[in-house]
Amino acid sequence: xxxxxxxxxxxxxxxxxxxxxxxxxxxxxxxxxxxxxxxxxxxxxxxxxxxxxxxxxxxxxxxxxxxxxxxxxxxxxxxxxxxxxxxxxxxxxxxxxxxxxxxxxxxxxxxxxxxxxxxxxxxxxxxxxxxxxxxxxxxxxxxxxxxxxxxxxxxxxxxxxxxxxxxxxxxxxxxxxxxxxxxxxxxxxxxxxxxxxxxxxxxxxxxxxxxxxxxxxxxxxxxxxxxxxxxxxxxxxxxxxxxxxxxxxxxxxxxxxxxxxxxxxxxxxxxxxxxxxxxxxxxxxxxxxxxxxxxxxxxxxxxxxxxxxxxxxxxxxxxxxxxxxxxxxxxxxxxxxxxxxxxxxxxxxxxxxxxxxxxxxxxxxxxxxxxxxxxxxxxxxxxxxxxxxxxxxxxxxxxxxxxxxxxxxxxxxxxxxxxxxxxxxxxxxxxxxxxxxxxxxxxxxxxxxxxxxxxxxxxxxxxxxxxxxxxxxxxxxxxxxxxxxxxxxxxxxxxxxxxxxxxxxxxxxxxxxxxxxxxxxxxxxxxxxxxxxxxxxxxxxxxxxxxxxxxxxxxxxxxxxxxxxxxxxxxxxxxxxxxxxxxxxxxxxxxxxxxxxxxxxxxxxxxxxxxxxxxxxxxxxxxxxxxxxxxxxxxxxxxxxxxxxxxxxxxxxxxxxxxxxxxxxxxxxxxxxxxxxxxxxxxxxxxxxxxxxxxxxxxxxxxxxxxxxxxxxxxxxxxxxxxxxxxxxxxxxxxxxxxxxxxxxxxxxxxxxxxxxxxxxxxxxxxxxxxxxxxxxxxxxxxxxxxxxxxxxxxxxxxxxxxxxxxxxxxxxxxxxxxxxxxxx
RNA sequence: GCGCGAGUGGCGGAAUUGGCAGACGCGCAGGCUUCAGGUGCCUGUGUCCUUCGAGGACGUGAGGGUUCAAGUCCCUCCUCGCGCACCA
Numbered sequence: 001x002x003x004x005x006x007x008x009x010x011x012x013x014x015x016x017x018x019x020x021x022x023x024x025x026x027x028x029x030x031x032x033x034x035x036x037x038x039x040x041x042x043x044x045x046x047x048x049x050x051x052x053x054x055x056x057x058x059x060x061x062x063x064x065x066x067x068x069x070x071x072x073x074x075x076x077x078x079x080x081x082x083x084x085x086x087x088x089x090x091x092x093x094x095x096x097x098x099x100x101x102x103x104x105x106x107x108x109x110x111x112x113x114x115x116x117x118x119x120x121x122x123x124x125x126x127x128x129x130x131x132x133x134x135x136x137x138x139x140x141x142x143x144x145x146x147x148x149x150x151x152x153x154x155x156x157x158x159x160x161x162x163x164x165x166x167x168x169x170x171x172x173x174x175x176x177x178x179x180x181x182x183x184x185x186x187x188x189x190x191x192x193x194x195x196x197x198x199x200x201x202x203x204x205x206x207x208x209x210x211x212x213x214x215x216x217x218x219x220x221x222x223x224x225x226x227x228x229x230x231x232x233x234x235x236x237x238x239x240x241x242x243x244x245x246x247x248x249x250x251x252x253x254x255x256x257x258x259x260x261x262x263x264x265x266x267x268x269x270x271x272x273x274x275x276x277x278x279x280x281x282x283x284x285x286x287x288x289x290x291x292x293x294x295x296x297x298x299x300x301x302x303x304x305x306x307x308x309x310x311x312x313x314x315x316x317x318x319x320x321x322x323x324x325x326x327x328x329x330x331x332x333x334x335x336x337x338x339x340x341x342x343x344x345x346x347x348x349x350x351x352x353x354x355x356x357x358x359x360x361x362x363x364x365x366x367x368x369x370x371x372x373x374x375x376x377x378x379x380x381x382x383x384x385x386x387x388x389x390x391x392x393x394x395x396x397x398x399x400x401x402x403x404x405x406x407x408x409x410x411x412x413x414x415x416x417x418x419x420x421x422x423x424x425x426x427x428x429x430x431x432x433x434x435x436x437x438x439x440x441x442x443x444x445x446x447x448x449x450x451x452x453x454x455x456x457x458x459x460x461x462x463x464x465x466x467x468x469x470x471x472x473x474x475x476x477x478x479x480x481x482x483x484x485x486x487x488x489x490x491x492x493x494x495x496x497x498x499x500x501x502x503x504x505x506x507x508x509x510x511x512x513x514x515x516x517x518x519x520x521x522x523x524x525x526x527x528x529x530x531x532x533x534x535x536x537x538x539x540x541x542x543x544x545x546x547x548x549x550x551x552x553x554x555x556x557x558x559x560x561x562x563x564x565x566x567x568x569x570x571x572x573x574x575x576x577x578x579x580x581x582x583x584x585x586x587x588x589x590x591x592x593x594x595x596x597x598x599x600x601x602x603x604x605x606x607x608x609x610x611x612x613x614x615x616x617x618x619x620x621x622x623x624x625x626x627x628x629x630x631x632x633x634x635x636x637x638x639x640x641x642x643x644x645x646x647x648x649x650x651x652x653x654x655x656x657x658x659x660x661x662x663x664x665x666x667x668x669x670x671x672x673x674x675x676x677x678x679x680x681x682x683x684x685x686x687x688x689x690x691x692x693x694x695x696x697x698x699x700x701x702x703x704x705x706x707x708x709x710x711x712x713x714x715x716x717x718x719x720x721x722x723x724x725x726x727x728x729x730x731x732x733x734x735x736x737x738x739x740x741x742x743x744x745x746x747x748x749x750x751x752x753x754x755x756x757x758x759x760x761x762x763x764x765x766x767x768x769x770x771x772x773x774x775x776x777x778x779x780x781x782x783x784x785x786x787x788x789x790x791x792x793x794x795x796x797x798x799x800x801x802x803x804x805x806x807x808x809x810x811x812x813x814x815x816x817x818x819x820x821x822x823x824x825x
Numbered sequence: 826g827c828g829c830g831a832g833u834g835g836c837g838g839a840a841u842u843g844g845c846a847g848a849c850g851c852g853c854a855g856g857c858u859u860c861a862g863g864u865g866c867c868u869g870u871g872u873c874c875u876u877c878g879a880g881g882a883c884g885u886g887a888g889g890g891u892u893c894a895a896g897u898c899c900c901u902c903c904u905c906g907c908g909c910a911c912c913a
Contacts, residue, residue: 225829225907232828232909239913257913270913342912349913355826356911427912550908620850622838627906632837634851636863641850643865688839691849705866768845773894775845777879798879813893819844823893 012610012732019735020123022745029077029128029748031084034520035532042082046537047073048516048576050545050553051088054114055095058121060585060592060602060630061546067615067729068582068624068686069544070127074728075681077128078752084537086133086519087122089115092143092508094172096439097480101472107439108467111138121602125611126731128748135522137511138439142518144462145528146510147444149560151455154445158204158563159433161453166432168196174436195274195298200434201443201504205559209234209426211573212558221578223625226550233551235427240411242348242420244269244321246281246332253277253321256343256425259353260414261406263325264395265371266348270314270360272338273297275345281332283318290315290334297336312337312356312363323348324419325410326396335360343425355385371395372403431556433507438465438472438480440505448492448499457493463501479503512553513560516540516575527569534570543576550581580684583627585618600630612730613638619729620690641694642733645722648700649737652719655710662714666703670696670718671759677725678755690729696722716741721753769794770821771803787814794820 023029032040049069052062073085096107103110115136122129135142153159168174169186185192205212213234216227239258246253255269271278273294282290293315314335321332337356338347351361352370358379361368368380374390389403398406414420434443442463444456456463470484481488481503492499518524520533539561554576561575584591587598605614616638621628661667673696680689700718704710719741727734727747738747762783767790769777777799781790791814794800800822811823 228829229908235909235912237912255913259913337911337913339912347913354913356913359911425912427909547907620837626838629837632851634837637851640865647865685839687837688849691839694849701866766845770844770894773844778845802880811893813844815844819894821844821893 015732015736016124016126016611019732019745020126022735023128023748026746026749028746029085030130030132032082033536034084034130034132035530035536037536040082042080044537045073045076045081045083045541046539047076047083047085047542048519048540048544049085050543050549051090051512051515052118053090053093053095054111054118056114057117058125058602060600060605062118062121063125063602063605063614064585064618064628065544065546065582066122066125066127067618068580070615070731071619071681071686071728072542072544072684074128074731074748075752077748078724078727080751084133084520085127085129086516087127087129087131088133088135088515088519088522089118089137090508090512090515091115091136091138092440092505092511094174094437094439097437097472100439106467107472108138111439112136124606125615128731133519133522135515135518137508137515140462140464141523142515143441143511145518146441146506147456147461147463148458149514149528150506150510151444151458152567153203153563154455156563156567158207160202160204161199162202162430163197163199164202164432166196166198166200167193168198169193198434200432201502201506203431203433203559205431205555206426206428208559208562209236209428210424211562212428212555215558215574219574222576223579223581226547226554226579226581229550230555233428233555237425237427239423239425240407240414240420241344241423242324242414243418244324244348247320247322247329249281252419253281253346254344255346255348256423257348259350259403259407260410260420261389261392261395261398261401261403262350262353262371263323263348263410264392264398265350265352265369266323266330267351267361267367267369268330268349268364269321269332269346270335270338270349270357271317271332271346272340273314273334273336275338275340277345278317278334281317281319282334286316286318290317293334312360314360314364316364324414324417331366333360333364341429342427351385352379353385353387355387358383358385369394431507431509431559433510434504435507436479437505438470440508441510442481442505443502445502446490446492446499447502448495448497450497451492451494451499454492454494454499460493465505479505481505509552509556513556514564516543516557517564517570531569538570539572539574540576542578542580544580544582546584547581554579580624582624583622585628585630587629588631589629605635609635609639610642610732612642612733616642616690616729619686622687624684624686641697642726642730644697644701645726645730645733646737646740648697648704649719649723649740651704652700652710652716653740653742657716658711658713660713662712662717663703663708664714666699666708666712666718667714667756668759668762669699670714670721671755673699674721674725674753675755675760678752681728686729689725693722693725693729696725717753723747724750724753765817767794767817768819769797769799770819771800772823773821776800776803781817783817785817787816790814790816790820795822 032038047069049065073083077083091111096111099110100107137143150159169191171189171191172186213231213236216231237258239256240260241254241256243252243254271281274297314333317332317334319332320329323330337360349357351358351368353372362383370378370380371392371394372390373393374386374388376386379385392398392401392406398409401409411420411422442465444461444463446454446456448454466484466487469486470480472480488501488503490499490501517529517534517538520537521530524530557575561570562573564570565573586592587600590596590598592599613635617633617635618628621633673692677689677692680692700715700722703715723734723737724747734747735745739745764780765783767779767781768775769779777797779793779797791812807824809822809824813821
C-alpha cells in the first residue's frame with residue numbers, strides 16, 4: 001500500500017504507448033459522422049486550435065495551446081457532445097525555403113519531415129485529435145483550392161492586379177504586406193523595409209470594411225481587446241472629401257479631412273512625395289528638386305519614420321490650388337509626412353489646428369491662420385496646434401458657429417456647389433497577396449501577348465509547383481519561379497500561343513484563411529470543402545490560438561467567410577462563434593528566445609516530468625489568456641499531485657468494494673466538488689477546476705486512510721469521478737487510474753460524473769456575524785432559518801455581546817442564512 | 826499621442842449578481858516515516874499587537890465617494906503590460 005511513487009520515465013513511456021494504442025484502436029476521439037448523418041443526435045461541437053507551422057519539433061507554446069484546446073474538447077466529449085477536434089499543418093512558408101537554402105535540401109523534405117516529428121509529438125502529448133481531418137496546405141490537393149478560390153474572387157473582381165508602392169524586404173527579396181512590417185522592419189528577419197513599385201495581386205478586403213466593423217457589435221464571445229485591435233486596424237473615420245481646383249489642371253485635387261470646420265485655416269496643400277500625383281503636379285522648374293526629394297523619400301522613408309523627433313522636410317511643387325470656401329490661392333508642396341496610401345494621398349494643411357501641419361509650416365515659413373477658438377493660446381505664437389473643437393473665427397459667414405455645426409454647414413454648402421461631400425474613410429487597405437517566393441501556392445494566371453491576363457481553366461487546376469529546375473537563390477527583383485523556365489513557359493489556355501505563368505506565389509495567409517472549412521472532409525474533390533461537412537460542423541464552436549493573429553489571420557478568415565457566404569457557399573458570415581487567446585509561455589519575465597539563452601525545451605520537460613505533468617502545469621498556472629512564466633510554476637508539484645491521484649486509485653482498486661451508496665459525508669463531499677468542477681469547466685476556469693480536483697484528491701486520500709476506508713462505495717464513486725475529470729488535463733494518468741480501479745478502457749468513453757442533487761443539500765451552513773461590518777462570530781445554522789430567528793441568535797452570540805458592551809443596537813441587517821450585520825455605530 | 830487591459834501574501838493565482846479576502850499550488854519552517862533522500866505523510870505560514878483567549882488592530886497600487894457592508898460599484902491619480910502609432 002505504501003509503494004513509492006511510480007513516475008519514472010520508463011513507466012511514462014509505457015503508459016503513453018499503451019494508451020495511445022488503445023485510443024487509436026477504439027477510435028475514441030473520432031467524431032461521429034464527419035459528413036454523413038449517422039443518426040447520432042448528440043449536440044455537435046467543433047473545437048479548433050490554430051494549426052501549427054512545421055518549423056521543427058513542438059515547443060512550449062504548442063504544449064500550452066493544445067493543452068487548452070484538448071481540455072475543452074475532452075470535457076465537451078465527456079459531457080455528451082459529438083466533438084470534432086481537427087488537426088492539420090500550415091506547411092507553406094518562408095522558413096522552409098530558408099532552411100532548404102541553409103541545408104541544400106528540397107523545402108518539401110524539410111517540411112514533411114517536421115510534420116512527422118510534430119505529429120508524433122502530438123501523439124505523445126495525448127492530444128485527442130480526430131486524425132482523419134489531417135491536411136497540409138502544401139499538398140497540391142489542398143492548394144489547388146486556393147487557386148480555385150482565387151479564380152472565384154477574380155471573377156467577382158475581388159482579386160485584382162494593381163501597380164503599387166509595396167514594402168520590399170531587401171534581405172528576403174520579397175514584398176511584404178503592411179501587416180508584416182513591424183516598426184518599419186521585416187517581420188521575419190528584422191531588415192529595414194524599402195519602398196518599391198510593382199504590379200501585384202490584391203484582394204479587395206476594403207469593400208468589406210464596414211461589414212467587418214458592423215459584425216463586431218454582435219460578437220460577444222470574442223475578447224474585447226481583439227475586437228478593439230481589429231476596429232483600430234480598420235480605422236474608420238468620418239469627415240468630408242473636398243475638391244480643390246488646381247491651377248493649370250482640369251481635374252480638381254480631392255482631399256479627405258475630418259475637420260471641414262478648419263477649412264478657412266488651410267494655408268497650403270501637401271501631397272505625398274511618393275504618390276504618383278506628386279510627380280504629375282510638379283511644375284517643370286521644380287522637377288529636379290522634386291525628383292531628388294522623391295528619391296530620398298523612396299530610399300529612406302522607413303528609416304526616418306523610426307526617429308521620433310525628425311525635422312519636417314518637403315519641396316514646393318511650384319503650383320497653386322484654390323481654397324473652395326474663400327477662393328484663396330494656396331501653394332502646394334510634396335512631403336513625406338503625408339502618406340500615399342491613406343485617403344487620396346493629399347491633404348489640405350491647417351497649421352493652426354494640426355501639429356504636423358504646424359511643424360511643416362514652421363520649417364517652410366508658411367503662414368498660420370487660427371480659425372478655431374478653443375480657449376487655448378494662439379498656435380501662431382506658441383507653435384502648439386490647438387486640435388480640439390471650439391468656436392469658428394475668421395471664417396466668413398460661418399464665424400461664430402461651433403465646430404460640429406460648422407462641419408455640417410460647410411459640408412452641406414460644398415455639396416450644394418458640387419465641391420465636396422460627406423465621406424467615410426478607412427485605414428484598412430487591400431490585401432496584397434503576391435509573394436516573390438517559391439514555397440507557396442502558384443497563381444492560376446497566364447500572361448499571353450495576345451490575350452493578356454488569362455485565368456487557368458478550373459479543369460486544369462492545380463497549377464503544381466515545379467519540383468526541379470528552379471533556383472531558390474533568385475537574383476534581386478526576381479521571383480524564384482522566374483528561374484523555372486520549363487515550368488512557366490506554357491501555351492495560352494485561350495489562344496494556344498506561347499505564354500508565361502505568373503511566377504509569384506500567394507501569401508500563406510490565404511492558405512489559413514479557410515482551412516477550418518476543409519477539415520470535415522480533407523479529401524473532397526468537388527470543391528474546396530464538402531457542403532455536408534459545413535452543414536454539420538460549421539461555424540466553429542470555439543477557436544483557440546495566440547494573440548499574435550489578432551489582426552491578420554482573424555481578419556482574413558472573416559473576409560473569406562463573408563466572400564464565400566456571398567457566393568452562396570456558406571450559411572454563416574462569421575467563422576468563429578467563440579475565440580480564446582492563450583497567453584505566451586515566457587521565462588523570467590522575458591519571451592523565450594535562442595539569443596537570450598532562456599529556451600525551455602518541451603521534449604526535455606516531457607522527459608523529466610511526463611506529458612501529463614507538463615499539461616497540468618500549463619493549465620494550473622493561471623487563466624488560459626494569461627502568460628505563463630515557466631520559472632514561477634512547478635511541474636514537480638504537478639508530478640506529485642498526479643502520483644497522489646494514481647495512489648488513491650490503486651488503494652481503492654485493491655480493496656473489495658462494499659455495496660450501497662457508501663459513506664454519506666464522503667459522498668456529499670464528492671458530489672459538491674464534482675458539481676463545482678463541472679461549472680468551472682463550463683466557464684473555462686480550468687486552473688480553478690484543477691484546484692478543486694486537487695481538493696477532491698485530498699478528500700479521497702483522507703477517506704481511504706481514515707473513515708470510511710478504501711472499501712466504500714462512496715470512495716470508489718469519488719475515485720472514478722476523479723479519473724474521469726482529470727482525463728481532460730492528464731489523459732494518461734486518468735487511464736492508469738481508471739485501470740487501477742478495475743474499469744475497462746477508455747475512461748474517455750465513460751462520460752462525465754453525474755451529480756446527485758440530493759447530495760448538494762446541506763443541513764447546516766456557517767453564518768457570519770458582523771458588528772459594524774467586521775466579523776465577530778460564526779454560527780452554524782440550518783439553511784432554511786428565518787430572519788427573525790437568525791437575528792435573535794446573532795445578537796445573543798458571544799462575539800456580538802462582547803462588542804456591545806452596553807451600547808445600543810441601531811440596526812440589524814439580516815441576510816439568511818449567510819450573514820448578519822449588527823450596526824451599533 | 827490614441828485604444829485595450831491589469832495592479833491581491835515571498836511567488837503563480839482564488840474570491841467578479843457588493844456579503845468570511847488570500848481557495849488550490851509553489852516556496853519556506855517544524856515534525857513523523859526512512860539505512861539514506863531532490864521520497865511519502867502530518868502541521869504551520871498576510872502584517873503587526875497581545876495579558877497567547879474562541880482576543881485585537883491593520884490589510885487587495887494611492888486618495889476620495891456611495892453603502893449596514895467595497896478587491897468587487899463611482900470619481901481623481903499613479904504604475905505596469907499589450908496593441909496601433911505622422912491615418913489628416
